[in-house]
Amino acid sequence: MELSGKNVTVAGLGVTGLSAARVLAGLGARVTVVDGGDGDKQRRTATALEAEGIAVRLGDGDTLPEGTDLIVTSPGWKPTSPLFTAAAAANVPVWGDVELAWRLRGQDVAAARGASAEGGGRRAGAADWLVVTGTNGKTTTVQMLASILKAGGLRTAAVGNIGTPILDVVLSDEPYDVLAVELSSYQLHWAPSVRAHSAAVLNIAPDHLDWHGSMAAYAADKGRAYEGNKVACVYNTADPATEELVRGADVEEGCRAIGFTLGTPAPSQLGVVEGLLVDRAFVANRHKNAQELCEVSDIAQQGTVAPHNIANALAAAALARAYGVEPQAVRDGLRAFRPDAHRIARVATVDGVDYVDDSKATNTHAAEASLAAYEHVVWIAGGLAKGATFDELVAKSAKRLRGAVLIGADRALIAEALRRHAPEVPVVDLERTDTEAMTAVVDAAKALAQPGDTVLLAPACASMDMFANYGKRGDAFAEAVRALHNNR
Incomplete structure (x- = not known):
């Protein structure tokens, strides 16, 4: 689609929407941003955009602006939103920002970013994409992958759902060889044309079912990552659903299915x-030979080598090897990798008890992996369940639980699962929902813990009932732990 002169509606006034609106305006489109919010923050943002010639309509995200030729949506907007129902009735296509970025790759574009087109056009970046998706581990894997690619001497960036809008990178002045692209199920839903060099689906577990409508729809959107892959579809041998998605994908001739396993490959x-992490996929005579990549200890995080992070490292290594990166760069990149905050981060040890912040564990699958890294755990859990159930998680983790401290709007669901599958585990149910409640949470956990135990914040739920985001939740936990440490 030629965008210059087209009427494009951008759904959402967040980071992604702002990026898309400014890029589209820079390409000559007539842009209207719609958002259901109408608070002070939205009004300030709207004022800034309107000064750039971009129309903004606040307080109404449901009505399709008259004459719309295309909608570019922020990823969180549900497919069932009235705006998209109206678009379907009017035969108006809907793209995500990832779809827009993909279509702009290698195209002659103006110097977008909201600036004028004076001085002529230029060519958007056409770097290959190595895509990572899955229910859990996406961000860590993409960061590991970017670290490996950099160690291999490649110009790269970790982009997408990781926080850097992919449009900003595709249209940046800096040329890249290859991009490590994290894509959520939301982004994949709105990006039907993306065709990656290689992609990995790390795992599939129930999540965001309130958005997708069913587990089958959720898995299908994850599986879009494999469509059109050129070299490798990387799957998890411990998760048959990921291999099934490979089997169902339409890929380029010669593309291979590459598994990763915590066992012997x-x-x-x-x-x-x-x-040792070893490669039996990208070596000569793979039926007889294997290539050492690194030691498991090379990916240790603060002394902890969690099984799910070994799996993440294997997936990242598989994608890098598919791109031709040498084994030494895999080792060097994994050694150099440092995880983000709130991902199995040890805050302090107090009276022989480790306090660990894994606030990023916002669903049951992530919490299960986190719990599996420790022998005896006082578990801090709860928040917004997002339609999840907790019976399987509790049943698998019951033997590790010294106790549980429950917080948040949907804590009763976890309490019921604990009663059914771990009735002997002592539970503290905190009704407080104020942001200062974390001090009481840590105090309750301390009372349950014994020397050698781990107090683990792995909530298995979203945070927005009590905190602005999972980072703020983790910060509150860390602050309460440090206060405990200082006051002992």
Whole structure:
């Protein structure tokens, strides 16, 4: 679609919407941004955009502006939103910002970013995309992948759902060889044309079912990552659903299915042998040979080598090897990798008890992986369940639980699962929902813990009932732990 002169509606006034609106305006489109909010923050943002010639309509995100030729949506907007129902009735296409970025790759575009087109056009970046998706582990894997690619001497960036809008990178003045792209199920839903060099689906577990409507729809959107892959579809041998998605994908001729496993790898897999990460996929005579990549200890985080982070490292290594990165760069990149905050971050040790912040564990699958890294745990859990159930998580983790401290709007769901599957585990149910409640949470956890235990914030829920985001929740936990440490 030629965008210059077109009427484009941008759905959402957040980071993604702002990026898309300014890019589209820079390409000559007539842009209207719609958002259901009408608070002070939205009004300030609207004023700034209107000064740039971009129309903004606040307080009404449901009505399709007259004459709209295209909608570019922020990823969180549900497919069932009235705006999209109206678009379907009017035969108006809907793209996500990822779809827009993909279509602009390698195209002659104006110097977008909201500036004028004076001085002529230029060519958007056409770097290859290595895509990572899955229910959990996406951000860590993408960051590991970017670290490996950099160690291999490639110009790269970690982009997408990780926080940097992909449009900003595709249209930046800096040329890239390859991009490490994290895509959520939301983004994949609105990006039907993306065709990656290679992609990995790390795992599939119930999440965001209130958005997708069903587990089948959620998995199908994740599976879009494999469509059109050129070199490798990387899947998790421990999660048959990911392999099924590979089987159902329409890929380029010669593209291979590459598995990763925490056990000994078969041919066309990466795995672990005697404390080493090894490659039996991208080596000569893979039926007989294997290539050492690094030691498991090379990916240790603050002394903890969690199984799910070994899996993440294997997936990142598989994508890098698919792109031709040498084994030494895999080792060097994983050694250099440092995780973001709130991902299995040890805050302090107080009276022989470790306090660990994994606030990023916002669903049951992530919490299960986090709990599996420790032998005896006082578990801090709760928040917004997003339609999840907790029976399987509790049943699998019951033997590790010394106690549980429950917080947030949907804590009763976890309490019921604990009563059914771990009735012997002592539970503290905190009714407080103010942001200062974390001090009481940590005090309650301290009372349940014994020397050698781990107090683990792995909520299995979203945070927005009590905190602005999972980061603020983790910060509150860390602050309460440090206060405990200082006052002992």
